[in-house]
Amino acid sequence: MASLTFYGGAGEIGGNKILLEDEGTRVYLDFGQSFDFGEDYFYEYLQPRSANGLECYFEFGLVPEVPKLYSKQMLRFTSLPYEKPDIDAVFITHHHSDHTGHLSFLDEDIPVYMGHCTHKILEVYKELYRGLGDIGEHSNLNTFKSGDEIPIKHLTFRPVHVEHSTPGAYGYIIDSPDGSIVFTGDFRRHGPMKELTEDFINEAAKSKPYCMVCEGTRMTPDPEKQYTEEQVYEKVLGIIEDSNGMVFGEFSMCNIDRFKSFYRAAIESGRKLVIDTKYAYILDSLKDKLGLPDVRTDENLKVYYRLSKTCQFCETDYYKYEREYMKNMITYKELKKNPKNYVMHTNFNKLMELIYLRPEKAEYIYSSSEHFLEGEDNKDQREVRDNWLKHFGITLHKAHCSGHAGKSDLEYAIKKINPEILIPIHTQNPEEFEKIYENVRIPAKGGMIKV
Numbered sequence: 001m002a003s004l005t006f007y008g009g010a011g012e013i014g015g016n017k018i019l020l021e022d023e024g025t026r027v028y029l030d031f032g033q034s035f036d037f038g039e040d041y042f043y044e045y046l047q048p049r050s051a052n053g054l055e056c057y058f059e060f061g062l063v064p065e066v067p068k069l070y071s072k073q074m075l076r077f078t079s080l081p082y083e084k085p086d087i088d089a090v091f092i093t094h095h096h097s098d099h100t101g102h103l104s105f106l107d108e109d110i111p112v113y114m115g116h117c118t119h120k121i122l123e124v125y126k127e128l129y130r131g132l133g134d135i136g137e138h139s140n141l142n143t144f145k146s147g148d149e150i151p152i153k154h155l156t157f158r159p160v161h162v163e164h165s166t167p168g169a170y171g172y173i174i175d176s177p178d179g180s181i182v183f184t185g186d187f188r189r190h191g192p193m194k195e196l197t198e199d200f201i202n203e204a205a206k207s208k209p210y211c212m213v214c215e216g217t218r219m220t221p222d223p224e225k226q227y228t229e230e231q232v233y234e235k236v237l238g239i240i241e242d243s244n245g246m247v248f249g250e251f252s253m254c255n256i257d258r259f260k261s262f263y264r265a266a267i268e269s270g271r272k273l274v275i276d277t278k279y280a281y282i283l284d285s286l287k288d289k290l291g292l293p294d295v296r297t298d299e300n301l302k303v304y305y306r307l308s309k310t311c312q313f314c315e316t317d318y319y320k321y322e323r324e325y326m327k328n329m330i331t332y333k334e335l336k337k338n339p340k341n342y343v344m345h346t347n348f349n350k351l352m353e354l355i356y357l358r359p360e361k362a363e364y365i366y367s368s369s370e371h372f373l374e375g376e377d378n379k380d381q382r383e384v385r386d387n388w389l390k391h392f393g394i395t396l397h398k399a400h401c402s403g404h405a406g407k408s409d410l411e412y413a414i415k416k417i418n419p420e421i422l423i424p425i426h427t428q429n430p431e432e433f434e435k436i437y438e439n440v441r442i443p444a445k446g447g448m449i450k451v
Ligand SMILES: [Zn+2]
Pocket: 013, 014, 015, 096, 098, 099, 186, 426
């Protein structure tokens, strides 16, 4: 008999940290950080000292005090003694922090498995942004691709790709002599890579699982309208075609499907897509794995160099990695002169460039999670953004679709996979699953379900 213990991901969106135990084999499925992690105790500069490891997190019960799991370094100032780990593996579904954020706490000898693209993205993020993407030291880090079979004692882990708002996302089919458990990770099936999710659903159905652990981010009582990535592309294209000035697009840099939608829309409307040097480095690093355009030479892309030190756009003004793309350079001068020729990727922290660009009749397409656009938590930041847009007379638009399956696609996946037991995670509305499926078991945070 197997059991699942939900240290995170139960009754919350994100924070997946699920222990699977089966006849003495112990494996974690994801090891993420909750989105609201620490917000009851930490604020602005009131933050735990990283040198103190897990001490502060244990104090407030923010990280479970589980023996034989964390590194010596992390336990130094805690009352939990260090013991050699008894965990056979940690399997990661994708790079988002709500699935990987606490990997740095683990004992470095615990074997960690992740997709090769997930590993690459984490490496690139760590290089570009200190702290972000830092998963700590792991002496036994393994990468896989879809279709691999990974034996962990008497269990076999089969990662199968799924479509999500970032590349390199996987679900798992876990086979044991008693049958199979299916773990979906985060997924959707309304984008250009929906066949990936279809492959996963078909493989999962074939295994006739006795248990399915399913994400339910968008399992809400009143489902919102379902937009597809193609509809986002069409909306973006319409806004660009109607515009008489510069068009700015704000979207997550790892959302490669969204990058492709903006890239296509820019080309279709006779414009070039402008990205900054960090984004150029990300695309350059993932180019071979994902078949992306070459940022050094692609004539539909331009790499934006900010004004720096000498104000001369000299090589030495920029970091070494940035100098790689100077042949495809664009500066504020050209953008200011011919704004109608460009669509520019941006985000909140890059609003300062508007001082140099001084756009007239520009559009700003917000194409990222609605959380920022509508959430109460981000009110102050949103007001600052809106003040900048108002000051420069820029019109705000919205074009987005979620990285998660809507209610009808969740229902489709569950009914097709048809597990004996369904466990909803990564959702605030687990009880909604009971309306569409018979044998639902709702997990509690820290609680165990025997399956
Ligand atoms: Zn997630």
